Amino acid sequence: MSASDFLAIAPLLVLAAGATAVMLQIAFMRSVPVTAILSMVALLLAALSCVSAAAITPLQVGALLSADQFSLLFTALFCVAGAVTCGLSLDYIRHHGDEPEEYFLLIVLATLGAGVLAYANHLASLLLGLELLSVSLYALIAYPNRSLLPLEAASKYLVLSGAASATLLFGFALLYAGTGTLAFAELGEKLGQAEMGTGLLMAGSAMIFAGLAFKLSLVPFHLWTPDVYDGAPAPISGFLASVGKAAVFVALLRLFLEADLFRYYKLVQLTGLTAILSMLAGNLLALLQTNIKRMLAYSSIAHLGYLLMVFMICLDTGSRALAVEAAMFYLIAYTATTIAAFGLLTLINESQVEREQVQLQQVSGLFWRQPLLAGLMLVALLSLAGIPLTAGFIGKFYLFTAAVSGGNWVLLAALILGSAIGIYYYLRVVFYMTRGADEHKHTVTLSPGWSGSALSCLLIASILVLGIVPQTLMAYLRSIL
Amino acid sequence: MMLQLILLLLVAGVVAWQAERFSSTLPRWVTVVAVLLALLMLIANLGGIPAERFTLVSYPGEPQGWLMYSQHAWIPRFGISLEFGMDGLSLLLLLLTLGLGLVAVVSSWDEIEFKPGLFQANLLWTLAGVAGVFLALDLFLFFLFWEVMLIPMYLLIAIWGHEKRAYAAMKFFIFTQVSGLLMLLSIVVLAFQGAGEDGISFSYSDLLASAPTGRAGMLTMLGFFIAFTVKLPGFPFHTWLPDAHTQAPTAGSVLLAGILLKTGAYGLLRFCIPLFPEASMQFAPVAMGLGVLGIVYGAILAFAQSDFKRLVAYSSVSHMGFVLLGLYAWNSLALQGAIMQMVAHGVSTAALFMMAGALQHRLHTRDMFRMGGLWQQAPRMGACAMFFAVASLGLPGMGNFVAEFLVLAGLFAVSPWMTAAAALGLITAAVYSLWMMQQAFQGRPDNNREMADFGVREMSAMLVMMAVLLGLGLYPQPLFDLTQPVLEGLLPRMSEPMSALPRLLSEVSP
Amino acid sequence: MNSIVLIPLLPLLSAAVLILSTGKMPRTVASLMGAGSIGLSALCVALLASSFLADGEIRELTLWTWMSIGDFSPRIAFYIDGLTIVMMSVITGIGFLIHLYSIEFMWDDESLCRYFAYMNLFVAAMLLLVMADNLLLLYLGWEGVGLCSYLLVGFWYRDPDNGAAARKAFIVTRIGDTAMALGLFLLLTELGTLDIQPLMVAANTQWQTGDTLPVLATALLLGGAVGKSAQLPLHTWLPDAMAGPTPVSALIHAATMVTAGVYLIARTYGLFLLAPATLEAVAWIGLATLLIAAFAALAQNDIKRILAYSTISQIGYMFLALGVGAFASGIFHLVTHAFFKALLFLAAGAVIHCLHHEHNIFRMGGLRSRLPVVFASFVIGSAALAALPFTSGFYSKDAILLAAWSLQDIGPWLWAGGLLGALLTGIYSFRLVFIVFFGEARTEPDRQPGWKMAGPLILLCVLSIVGGWIALPLAGVFPAAESHPVNHSVEWISIGVPLLGLLLAYLMFLGGQISVDKLLSAPMARRLVDFWFSGWRFDQLYDLLWVKPYKAIAHWWRNEPVDALYNGIVAASQWGHRRLLILQNGELRWYATIMVLGLVLLLAVMLRNAP
């Protein structure tokens, strides 16, 4: 491997080195702040190294990893998201666990997995990245060991996710059996001239899609989502909902694009159907939720449904570039918004040691108790609902534009219908936050730590910036396609 | 200038919000000063425009036709820019917006005790959003303001509203938001239709000629129509309005009725019909039918209400039916009537809501069955209520009459049958207006009731509004002069398709 | 020319000042302003009239252009010819007398200021109505007087019945007004203008006599006239409108506003001449109304309701006149009727005023000696109303009957009907006189009318007698009526019939030679009288046809039926939510099962039809 190869995968290397360093540090000196800072430094360094790596892309590193602007952009995004999760976790962790240092280590490892997924253009690296991410998450979810709920959540996630991984792997195996290759691009070539019966390939691609759909919590593989999000520590729910999904989505998108799975018209149509079902079911399930974390979990199902529209749109080759651009923007906006929303829940929820769940009543009157937090939450919710001046709106607008360009009217109808339902439950939270001082019984006065508040402000600022002046990012996204 | 105006209102909102820390009365002064400043700014800038520009016919596709025009790049990726333009119509509505903004502040002068700063801030932000709607030429920008003005309005209802505010605020938001999404869809479709060599554009002037034809055109037009009709509100999309009006605080009702509804009418006039002449013409009979239905239905339901504010709200549904009729009749009489109706209804209904707010503030009820004989205790209020009640039933001499007369006169040339049906509204309006006066102000007074009459502040606001309505009723020409060039620019675009309208209507009429 | 502007402006300004003073003005000042402004205005009219009589020149005055949109540019402008002068004189002259009378009548009322404000506003609006040079401005005045009528009928707002009467007056007339508005739209669309004189010229050039359009346009205008002038079928509001103070009834519901319909038809006679069908309808409406109202008047026992029905009946005569083309006679009757009906109302007001607000004639009686001035007024007024010879009413009604007689075909029928009406008029007007002023006293008056009340009464008495000799300056306004040689027996009959009525009234109500009780003993007669008493059950009919259904619909729709649609969507969403939530039961194995099912489905779809 040449030096430039190393440079190209520098972010991954930095993350791996960071993980090692954290491990060593824990072995020698147990100190939560030091671990946290070390992890964050590692993550931010990795993000920075993406910038330097950008100069030499695109570059195929070994058989497994492809370093291009696309992977670097998302690796950087995941690293930043990981760092923010670390920061937000600080507040959370103060009240939990006896030895919370490994928590940060696991975040670094999960981020590494996500990074590998972003780089993956080979089924093996996809597998590695996915498992690195998932296994770290099992542990992270189960981390708060004083409560039963995280344990339950983790075991459900572990079993189901394991099954999904197995399905995915079986699909890989079938594809491999059919084509004799594992690299995406080659796969694409071979699929066109496959000797084996296409039935094998069809089944394989269906199983791959099913496996990844589980990770993306798409209908009908969505049942685990609310339970896991509900039971997990809020920052981890955020990480799972954002990075965990974005990384898988990126990998799936790359698989479809490079292996040109769009040739399986039926499969793409199935993605469209799944998208519609997810949009509707996700929003409907969230409709009357009083538990905010579950509500966000259901809404994340819907959001992934919106995103999944992209595959249908890609069928129209003229709109493919726009669709991918839309997906990228949406992912970035969605990641920022989701982490912010869950992070804010962390801050709100700080004193609720025993119960991980945040009920609507608990945010009642938040506007008057914690104006800053509530204001930030408002922006996050509006962004999720896709109201203008937020990143979420621009993301939705992108999808709209792409779908119109591709002429996908049914999907658009579902999108509008889903958004309509969505407004209700997002605004319900806003309404509870604005209820009068006399109407809320939970007058817990909280003082969120400065790091949490500062990070939230930063996130919200980025949501607003993306919503108000999106041109820079748009131009960049366009340039890397 | 136009961007600055909007920014001024936005920033003033933040200032008002923060001013709450110092004193609970400071925020409202901030608001008053900010709105006055905005007015001043507008007038000062108008002074710089040569007088003959005001009479020049402005063709919508030509930037030089606007009284004021500015454009800054924003999102070139999609051909979106901060494009603002002002012509007589926008100017008129902007003046209405700022004027009623002042009224709104005055009407809730000492009503709000909870977080007055944030209240005023939301007021100002709503004004900013509405101003943006009236000025934006880029359709994306227009949509942005269209949506953004909802949030402060939502907060106004949700935080400072009355007993069923959660339901009302939610209904308001969902109705407008969902219809807004349909409009966004139409906007994007339109932008793709009009895509040229250098990508898509959202600029009004670029999109004027790019409407799709046939069924696609009709569907795209419907996206706009539904969004605007929801806001207008037209039958059968009006059901959010009675709830929102009833539950909103006084200032919120004033803003809702006075200006937010006008954005719907403005949208129809500025965008929906000019962008889709063909489809609009084919759709006109339906739209007019909805207008007539709205007039009659709103009037009947207004009569059925016992809640003062709900009654006024339904009367808005009825009155805005005239706007719908006027716009789709599409001749200069009817259009001028519709514009006049926007202004006159804005003023008269704002006044009635202010009245309702004052009553609720004093009596702690909006139920008219618990009022009665109030004239005894509050003759000034009674006189004001009488004035605006007869204004709203369209008594000649007031702006509302001029509006309804012109709409119907213009409509008659297009469809006598529709006119006859719509004229029923003149009778039904009398029924509910007088019923309202009877229930609230006439009848046997409750002698145990103590009630303060209007004070100087409220009275002066009322007198100004009365003067405006009388002025509009007796000498409306300045208003017509202001908007005539705009209409002359728009009319020829549609003259060819619209000329087929009477024939089309005669086919559907008995 | 400035004095012309002053005529409507003075009352208007006075009204504005009175309103803005919000009741804080002292009584004296308020009454001075109220009556004084009308007095000054009347003076201006007198000056104008004398100069007009001198030169006979039509005066036109444009104040400003109301609006100008394309070709449509109505002006705020006055057109003053003989007809206008006549109307203005009646309005300001009688108006002034009634205002003067009101000072005393209303002195004890706490809302004197408001009263004069409304009254002045009314006079201003009425003046605008008659002075308008275009139909739009006329419409402004038209609606303005309607508003004032509403305000004044409901003046004593504390009684909900008064409010109901006021609303009824406004809404019923508004129905007619809406028809009239449609007429205006039609005229504007077809002829391109609403200026009355150009309109008639344009109509004459564009339309042929008997075309559909002029018939339609005039029918719609007639709708307005019928509403305002309380003619069939929109007459039901007038009897109830008596809820207002009596001077209001005198001014608005007898002398001026209710005759606006007559004025409208006379003003636009050029259009009506193009529509013979409408004109015939006018005549028949007039005839039907005058008979129905006369019968109803016979059965009433409220002094003001008798007069109200009599007003409806007399306006029926005016319509009859218009319908047979005798426009000048119609206006002539309008003027004389204004004199004697104002007189009767004011006299009735004096009775009511002096008898503790007693309205029922059967609780009066014997007032002849106790209230001599009022008695004299009543006798003179009733004589004029019944058209006894040499009173003003005689001349005007005679002219109408003769004009009816001389019409082809239907003329004699109309004449006969008019005669029957005259007979009834004689009976009911003297029934009133005999019951109220003769016989034994049942209520003692507690005061005598002062000079402010008596003065106007006396002046109106004079006018009621000599009014017949006044020559109205209508020569140039209407086309000269063709004079037919009239059979003298016809004239004698029209003189004799009112006298017969007087005689019958005497026999029934004073002499007792004909027993009313015996007449009424037959059940049919009783029922007939009840039927008349209720005003031919028109109120009940309309209640059943319009009011009840409207209220029922309103009640039925009260809770927004359209919302059912949206509630349905909401319910469907909630249903979906609950159904989907069943899946989320927290069971790991269940989740696994669903996932497997999903996988199987995916595979099934993918492998279907695959090779």
Place this chain on the structure above:
Amino acid sequence: MDGLMVPMEHVLVVAGLLFTCGLFGLMLRRNIIFMLMSLEVMLNSAALAFVTAGAHWAQADGQVMFMLILTVAAAEVAVGLGLVLQIQRRFKTLDMDRANRLRG
């Protein structure tokens, strides 16, 4: 040699059957240990498929993937067993049907 070669399809069918067995185990067993074992079966069926396919294409890739899958499975099970310990300690049972507090 050729005669002894088992056709790839047959092995794939066996792998598929194994996979299905695993799925059924997952759906039917309540004990978390058995669930984990079912998972192992599923993963290993995939591994088997890979090895077969690798043999079919005469590539090492299949076996490399086999190794990777083993590793992954080991990691999963390691974490899984850790959870099993906790579950036993806290729920006093290994019956996953009892762990259904998170729902709705």
